[in-house]
Amino acid sequence: MSGFSRVRTQRRELLASGRLFGLRRSGGALVPAFSRVTVQTAGVPAEAKRMVVSASGDLYLSSGSMIYRSTASVNTMFMFSSGFAVPPYFVKLYDDGNYMLAVDGVKALEIRTNSAQLAELPALVAPALHYSRMFAVDNDDRYTVRWSQPGDALGWEYGLNGAGYVKVDASRGEIKRLISCDNRLYIVCGKGLFVMRAYGDAEDFRLENTDTDTDEIIEDTAAACAGKLFFFTQSGLWTYDGTLRRFEADGLEGFSAPVCAAAVGSDYFVCGQLDGSGAIACIDGRDGSVSYIDEPADCCCLSEELLFHKSGEIFRLAAGGTGRWESGATDFGCSGVKYLDGIEVNGAAEKLTVTSGGRTRVFTDVRGRVKVGLEGGFFEITAETSSALRGITACFAARG
Secondary structure: OOOOOOOOOEEEEOOOOOEEEOEEEEOOEEEEOEEEEEEOOEOOOOOOOEEEEOOOOOEEEEEOOEEEEEOOOOOEEEEEEOOOOOOOEEEEOOOOOOOEEEEOOOOEEEEEOOEEEEOOOOOEEEEEEEOOEEEEEEOOOOOEEEEOEOOEOOOOOEOOOOEEEEEOOHHHOOEEEEEEEOOEEEEEEOOEEEEEEEEOOOOEEEEEOOOOOOOOEOHHHOEEEOOEEEEEEOOEEEEEOOOEEEOOOEOOOOEEEEEEEEEEOOEEEEEEEEOOEEEEEEEEOOOOEEEEEOOOOOEEEEOOOEEEEEOOEEEEEEEOOOEEEEOOOEOOOOOOOEEEEEEEEEEEEEEEEEEEOOEEEEEEEEEEEEEEEEEEOOEEEEEEEOOOEEEEEEEEEEOO
């Protein structure tokens, strides 16, 4: 501690900032929230565009012109259907019979638990189930939404209470996605939104204009949770619940290139990059807190938990596990060279790593204070925990 012997030791609590991996803030502490678990499935294609889990637990992936399937009882994925023009969209329809459709704008495949057959449908893409009907975008006119007869995704005879359609204003670009949320059907276009609601016993579907002109929306990031529609544009994360707002997420700095998203309860999961490396951002749709899973993914879906595909493997996010807090480069709020005498851990850290100027100290099973003894201008501190962290306090001296 040469040169610091007459300097008063200072303390700085660090846990209020930094990045979270698999942790979330709860009651003033950091606690494990999500962990990655490998789904043991052989034969997974190297690339995937869309995925869905059926009511009976079977997993389907669309990749190129093909659909792959893995049954719930056999953990091997196999080619299930081929000949699609583009990777097809999936829509789960009615609980009776485990009924799904796969559509690509040209071909439609009806999928049940033990059978699959071609279906006679209009040319449709981007389907969604809403008010017991199938809604989808007309592949030949991407400004038109069409819907089936009630309770029958294969019924397209028009009438007062039958199938129908509506055309949106072209000023916001082609329709990209349809998202059902409560009593609203969100129509996500290239540069803005429309909303459709049902009125009366005959289900009179009416289109509502919205004050939602945006920059280019990244279509596969649209998902609904916490009573709001979430989506990314090139300028960042936005929400809509009747009013368009930029969503202020605490810890989203450095996250970029979002490609796809899914949502459940109050959590919005989006796959992209963190500081140039693949990551999944786990965003609380109520308070905006952010945690990460440092894994790349090219598509994801929801079953009871989030499933995601990465380079020929399937993973799921399970509750709990071990999480990690990273301080990033910190100067403890003062310039110049500091002597980090020690760190106090309130809670438990299975592993504590401190780095400065190319030198690293590693400590295991830390509860309370550890002696560090490093000099530097900036420090990086990482703590891993499977229980809870309530505080990380640096005890240091700074030259005047």
